[in-house]
Amino acid sequence: MLSEQLGVTLDPALLELAFTHRSYAYESGSKETNERLEFLGDSVLGLIVTEELYKRYPEFDESRLSPLRSGVVNMRALADIARGLQLGQYIRLGKGEEVTNGRDKNSLLADALEALIGAIYMQFGFAQCTEIVRKLITPTMDSAVARGAGLDGKTALQELAASLGKGAPEYIVSEDGPDHDKNFTAVAMLSGQVMSEGTGKSKREAEQVAARAAYEALKTAFPQA
Secondary structure, three states: OOHHHHOOOOOHHHHHHHOEOOHHHHOOOOOOOOHHHHHHHHHHHHHHHHHHHHHHOOOOHHHHHHHHHHHHHHHHHHHHHHHOOHHHHOEOHHHHHOOOOHHHHHHHHHHHHHHHHHHHHHHHHHHHHHHHHHHHHHHHHHHHHHOOOOOOHHHHHHHHHHHHOOOOOOEEEEOOOHHOOOOOEEEEEOEEEEEEEEEEEEHHHHHHHHHHHHHHHHHHHHOOO
């Protein structure tokens, strides 16, 4: 049960709203979706993660804290947390999203997690919401630090590629979704070869995710570099 995983019992109406995707609302004729809660949860999550990083790493300046935060709150990382909570089974989807495996889409899962955080904040306030979110993000944060996400991904990839004589990385970015809820996908290219792909809520975030993935792939292929 979700309440057991979170350690709190959420108001059923808030919980239902947090998991109501716009595709379901459109098909059912409802005007309520989880987008407002998602908007709120995104801000609450960003503040909690930023405060946690600020306290945990007093030796880091903004240039290291910012990409580290992106390593924790990017779409893929949030979707993985949502999968751990099995949020996919709770999302109310329209038929179109249902048949295209919407319950396992990174974008929908990340949005549902942010909406859930917004609901927790609305019911219990910032202090208790912080305790719950901290437990959810700590493994992701530890993993991000271990992967070197505190480094600027694009800079790290550029320096590594140069040392290997592979030239400067290039990024091809595409976007989809409505203006108020766009998703970006970046493909990192090196010497004309696709190295990795990254997704995010902004062009910069998507490029950083792709760059870090490409950096890790290169470091694995050339451990002596």
